[in-house]
């Protein structure tokens with residue numbers, strides 16, 4: 201009987217580990233899975249950001265960001281804006297790898313076409329404003345420590 205109890209303990213321990221492992225895995229979305237979920241076409245990777253080398257673009261982007269994006273994405277872009285708590289799908293963390301490892305073109309497409317509850321900005325913002333926002337999002341990339 202004692203042996204059986206121990207086996208039961210080990211079994212429940214193992215299944216807990218398996219289940220919690222599965223949950224952790226499910227939260228971690230690979231770039232491929234992310235693109236598939238967003239349905240972001242591969243050709244978007246070839247779109248060039250026309251403002252990539254315009255120094256003031258990120259500053260203009262920041263103004264727009266703080267006005268209309270930070271309510272969901274937060275002032276620092278971490279996805280922790282005041283409206284975030286009420287959303288079933290959490291706003292993307294713009295400082296994280298799933299955003300920063302994407303190309304400008306892919307982010308531009310996502311920003312333009314949206315993905316509920318993320319609004320589509322194609323008709324709300326001009327193309328120039330959307331590229332400025334991408335330039336600003338690039339400044340949110342965490343700085344790597346200098347060696």
Ligand code: HEC
Nearest residue numbers: 268269272289290291292299307310311315317318319333
């Ligand atoms: C109503 C809240 C809300 C507002 C306002 C909003 N977003 Fe989002 N955004 C979201 C949510 C939620 C997601 C994640 C959706 C998903 O993963 O399916 C998202 C995702 C994104 C993504 C995709 C990131 C990725 O993971 O690939 C980008 C880029 C983005 N937002 C930029 C912006 C910008 C720039 C603005 C302002 C013009 C903005 N968002 C305004 C809620 C919002």
